[in-house]
Amino acid sequence: MERSRRRFLKTAGLAAAALGTAPVVKSLAAQTKVLPSPKAFKGQQWAMIVDMRQLTEEDIAAAVKACHTVHNVPQIPSVKEEIKWIWPAEYENAFPGQATRYANLPEKFHGKHFPLLCNHCENPPCCRVCPTKATFKRPEDGIVLMDFHRCIGCRFCMAACPFGARSFNFSDPRPYLPNGQAPNPEFPTRARGVVEKCNFCAERLAVGQVPACVEAVESGALVFGDLADPESQVRKLLRENFAIRRKAELGTGPNIYYIV
Ligand code: SF4
Numbered sequence: 464m465e466r467s468r469r470r471f472l473k474t475a476g477l478a479a480a481a482l483g484t485a486p487v488v489k490s491l492a493a494q495t496k497v498l499p500s501p502k503a504f505k506g507q508q509w510a511m512i513v514d515m516r517q518l519t520e521e522d523i524a525a526a527v528k529a530c531h532t533v534h535n536v537p538q539i540p541s542v543k544e545e546i547k548w549i550w551p552a553e554y555e556n557a558f559p560g561q562a563t564r565y566a567n568l569p570e571k572f573h574g575k576h577f578p579l580l581c582n583h584c585e586n587p588p589c590c591r592v593c594p595t596k597a598t599f600k601r602p603e604d605g606i607v608l609m610d611f612h613r614c615i616g617c618r619f620c621m622a623a624c625p626f627g628a629r630s631f632n633f634s635d636p637r638p639y640l641p642n643g644q645a646p647n648p649e650f651p652t653r654a655r656g657v658v659e660k661c662n663f664c665a666e667r668l669a670v671g672q673v674p675a676c677v678e679a680v681e682s683g684a685l686v687f688g689d690l691a692d693p694e695s696q697v698r699k700l701l702r703e704n705f706a707i708r709r710k711a712e713l714g715t716g717p718n719i720y721y722i723v
């Protein structure tokens with residue numbers, strides 16, 4: 464864990480901010496009961512880079528396992544009721560706009576899996592349609608969050624999200640925790656009738672830990688950082704490499720970039 468944190472601090476150009484009572488931590492503490500930490504990371508617009516030149520299938524599996532374990536994401540056997548925060552998808556399904564099979568990228572990535580997760584969009588349609596403000600974009604750092612207690616399960620947000628990033632708990636998820644494990648006490652379990660999704664590991668950032676999926680991919684093929692910081696590793700990678708985003712033409716402003 465310390466190695467990941469050091470790597471993050473070094474490459475993301477981030478300073479561990481002594482936030483004290485800063486709103487970023489207060490709002491998080493209200494949701495997750497995490498106490499403010501002097502180690503908390505501070506950013507204005509978090510983003511993730513997925514370097515597909517390095518990422519392996521094993522890396523994706525490790526990222527999914529880490530995320531779903533720390534967040535008590537249930538493994539429900541029924542495909543119709545599947546809950547997922549990060550998941551693998553083939554190029555053709557992840558980037559359906561790239562229609563032709565014979566251009567460079569489709570040929571290069573045919574059959575290869577891309578890790579998909581919530582894009583923490585600049586203009587998130589999911590938040591606009593939520594009648595209770597149970598899902599909202601945090602102004603401090605751009606993370607699109609869920610307040611599970613306010614969610615009434617109307618699923619408007621699921622219909623509005625063009626990325627399939629949200630899952631609905633059709634039944635009580637608690638009997639289906641990953642690997643039959645005891646729940647991670649650091650993160651709330653959910654109830655029947657509630658929507659959930661990736662939260663960019665807001666609860667970990669608040670205590671100075673990198674996202675669990677980033678930590679799990681030892682090669683460094685997942686990079687997390689602040690787009691607003693021109694010195695950050697995410698900005699450097701975007702300056703120096705060609706990257707694509709899912710369905711960018713829809714104008715939601717995805718903040719997950721894939722270097723291809
Ligand atoms: S990917 Fe979907 S759920 Fe995530 S912020 Fe964008 S619209 Fe909302």
Ligand code: SF4
Pocket residue numbers: 592593594595596597598613614615616617618619620621658
């Ligand atoms: S399901 Fe929950 S988060 Fe989604 S729109 Fe309805 S109340 Fe909001």
Ligand code: SF4
Pocket residue numbers: 529530531534548549580660661662663664674675676677
């Ligand atoms: S950023 Fe955190 S919540 Fe999102 S997919 Fe990675 S581990 Fe899961």
